[in-house]
Amino acid sequence: MNSSSQPSNSSNIDAISEIKSRLDIVEVVSEHLVLKKSGRNHWGLCPFHKEKTPSFSVSQDKGIFKCFGCGEGGDSISFLMKVNNHSFFEVITELAQKFGIPLHSGGYSTEKQELKQQIYLLNESAVDFFHNNFYESKDAKNARDYLLKRGITEQIINEFELGFAPKQSDALTNYLIDNFQTNYDVLEKAGLSLKRTSGPGYTDRFKNRIIIPIRDEKGNYIAFGARLLGDNGPKYLNSPDTPVFNKSRNLFALYQAKDSIKESDSAIFMEGYFDVITAHASGLKNVVATLGTAMSESHLRLISKFTYSKKIFLAFDMDAAGINATDRGAEVIKSAFSGLGEVKQFDGSIADTFADNNKPVCEIRVVNIPTGKDPDEFIRTEGLDAYNNLINNAPLLIDYQINRIIDSKGEIKSPQQKSKMVKTLIPVLCEVKNTIVRNEYIKILSERLEVDEESFNIEVKKNLQRSQIKDRTPVQIGKSIKRHLLAQKNLLSLYFIKSDNLSCLAINNFLKEVNFTDSDYLFIKKEIENIIQELGNNADISQELLIKIVSNEDLKKKVVDIMFSLDDKINMNEKQLRQYVDENILCINQYVALEEQKKLKSDYRSADDDDLSSLQLQYKVRELVQARLEKINGKKNEE
Numbered sequence: 077m078n079s080s081s082q083p084s085n086s087s088n089i090d091a092i093s094e095i096k097s098r099l100d101i102v103e104v105v106s107e108h109l110v111l112k113k114s115g116r117n118h119w120g121l122c123p124f125h126k127e128k129t130p131s132f133s134v135s136q137d138k139g140i141f142k143c144f145g146c147g148e149g150g151d152s153i154s155f156l157m158k159v160n161n162h163s164f165f166e167v168i169t170e171l172a173q174k175f176g177i178p179l180h181s182g183g184y185s186t187e188k189q190e191l192k193q194q195i196y197l198l199n200e201s202a203v204d205f206f207h208n209n210f211y212e213s214k215d216a217k218n219a220r221d222y223l224l225k226r227g228i229t230e231q232i233i234n235e236f237e238l239g240f241a242p243k244q245s246d247a248l249t250n251y252l253i254d255n256f257q258t259n260y261d262v263l264e265k266a267g268l269s270l271k272r273t274s275g276p277g278y279t280d281r282f283k284n285r286i287i288i289p290i291r292d293e294k295g296n297y298i299a300f301g302a303r304l305l306g307d308n309g310p311k312y313l314n315s316p317d318t319p320v321f322n323k324s325r326n327l328f329a330l331y332q333a334k335d336s337i338k339e340s341d342s343a344i345f346m347e348g349y350f351d352v353i354t355a356h357a358s359g360l361k362n363v364v365a366t367l368g369t370a371m372s373e374s375h376l377r378l379i380s381k382f383t384y385s386k387k388i389f390l391a392f393d394m395d396a397a398g399i400n401a402t403d404r405g406a407e408v409i410k411s412a413f414s415g416l417g418e419v420k421q422f423d424g425s426i427a428d429t430f431a432d433n434n435k436p437v438c439e440i441r442v443v444n445i446p447t448g449k450d451p452d453e454f455i456r457t458e459g460l461d462a463y464n465n466l467i468n469n470a471p472l473l474i475d476y477q478i479n480r481i482i483d484s485k486g487e488i489k490s491p492q493q494k495s496k497m498v499k500t501l502i503p504v505l506c507e508v509k510n511t512i513v514r515n516e517y518i519k520i521l522s523e524r525l526e527v528d529e530e531s532f533n534i535e536v537k538k539n540l541q542r543s544q545i546k547d548r549t550p551v552q553i554g555k556s557i558k559r560h561l562l563a564q565k566n567l568l569s570l571y572f573i574k575s576d577n578l579s580c581l582a583i584n585n586f587l588k589e590v591n592f593t594d595s596d597y598l599f600i601k602k603e604i605e606n607i608i609q610e611l612g613n614n615a616d617i618s619q620e621l622l623i624k625i626v627s628n629e630d631l632k633k634k635v636v637d638i639m640f641s642l643d644d645k646i647n648m649n650e651k652q653l654r655q656y657v658d659e660n661i662l663c664i665n666q667y668v669a670l671e672e673q674k675k676l677k678s679d680y681r682s683a684d685d686d687d688l689s690s691l692q693l694q695y696k697v698r699e700l701v702q703a704r705l706e707k708i709n710g711k712k713n714e715e
């Protein structure tokens with residue numbers, strides 16, 4: 077990026093303000109970590125330091141975040157800068173492009189951004205090229221027959237914009253070079269063309285394949301999946317990672333599924349493109365798939381934005397690979413939510429008696445296809461109703477795991493066999509944090525396996541103690557802040573209390589005589605006064621202030637810190653407030669007096685004793701110090 081042509085903030089302040097107003101901090105942060113609402117704020121595991129219990133807090137109405145573990149904090153823009161390691165200008169440029177908000181001067185545009193825009197456009201042109209080719213080309217007859225045979229209608233072909241890549245080795249490359257202002261280098265970066273291995277020139281990446289366009293959550297065309305029609309090469313081929321595509325950070329069909337995920341408050345993960353396409357074609361729309369990779373925490377973050385209850389169905393094939401994928405997926409989900417609360421571990425009445433704040437943070441269910449088919453085949457042969465029935469009866473992950481362990485071992489008779497079975501079940505049961513639920517499982521399983529409940533219980537407890545010792549983490553020690561600085565922060569935080577009986581002007585009045593010793597706090601105070609003067613008593617100070625200091629990360633961190641220190645003050649009545657203000661002012665004044673005294677003392681020592689005028693000065697100084705200290709102590713005694 078060309079830093080020399082960066083325009084000043086002030087020429088873009090309206091654009092930046094518009095960008096900020098379109099950002100929802102919970103949405104922005106949720107793209108990078110899983111958040112759970114608790115009280116007024118959302119909480120999650122901090123992405124900026126390693127932790128096991130969440131100390132990262134997001135305030136949706138104020139549009140800010142703060143980590144109480146490592147101290148990071150700021151607004152949506154700060155978060156995007158830190159998490160992507162981008163500069164302020166890079167973040168603003170990207171957001172301006174995303175929202176279509178024009179920025180003054182070309183200084184905000186970066187080469188990387190331009191390349192991304194070019195690739196989106198080329199991909200979109202390629203989608204049209206493949207899609208037209210699917211209907212018009214003679215070569216595409218096999219592709220058309222293949223999809224017809226799988227029951228994929230024209231409607232769904234058009235909805236997913238399925239296409240066909242011709243047999244000719246450079247059809248797309250030539251088409252894009254001839255019709256768009258582009259070059260081979262960009263086509264290669266987009267993953268559409270490859271350097272020929274023999275001879276000069278470029279060739280298409282996808283040849284003689286059914287093309288499945290992959291879109292990001294917003295609908296941009298970011299990559300392609302391609303299914304082989306002949307028998308020359310791998311069955312499926314995907315675009316490589318490019319500047320606009322990362323396969324572990326995108327999900328197939330999320331764009332088409334997101335509304336339904338929101339509506340049904342649940343998401344179904346399947347394995348392949350055609351599982352998903354068939355599901356959508358038959359009317360089951362909350363279905364997505366990973367793009368030829370194992371499930372990652374990024375995938376879950378993408379999904380959890382759209383489902384409040386975080387209800388996730390794993391609907392992989394029930395072959396060995398699918399069972400593995402289910403186990404791995406379950407581990408990833410658990411790890412993504414660890415520290416935020418429990419995974420739902422019990423169906424029925426016990427769970428209902430939990431208090432609301434003990435509600436499970438997520439729910440994992442496994443869709444078992446009894447016939448060993450994949451979802452695509454099952455839906456086509458048995459119909460959607462039959463599949464919906466499987467979904468409605470899908471067991472919770474823990475029940476699926478327990479059943480699999482018991483079923484895999486066949487009939488159990490001997491005590492040795494039983495003891496071995498109990499041993500395999502123990503780690504699964506140890507994951508149940510709630511004692512009532514765990515005991516309930518032990519009771520049910522003891523009956524089912526005909527083992528002694530008491531001994532089973534003892535074995536589980538032993539195992540739990542062992543794992544608890546392993547998990548113990550050192551206690552975080554909060555950073556100490558000097559009292560007079562804390563007092564200044566406390567006083568400034570009053571501006572952010574939204575209350576009918578506490579107006580901005582009233583606070584101005586309260587803080588009239590405060591001696592802000594910290595230059596940042598002083599600056600913040602002045603900016604707030606300016607805002608009140610400009611916009612009056614009802615100004616939204618938090619938003620206005622964050623806009624004024626939008627590119628100053630250090631100041632933003634301080635402001636956020638102030639805003640997050642409100643909690644105990646919100647319910648104070650006028651008298652309590654008055655007292656609170658006085659106490660904090662006193663604390664600051666004492667500090668100021670002590671500093672003055674220190675300074676005077678050092679002047680006193682360094683002065684020349686032989687000089688008469690200097691001696692007189694020293695007496696005067698002593699008197700002053702004395703008087704000042706008496707005044708402060710007197711005031712303190714009055715309280």
Ligand SMILES: [Zn+2]
Nearest residue numbers: 122125143146
């Ligand atoms: Zn942190």
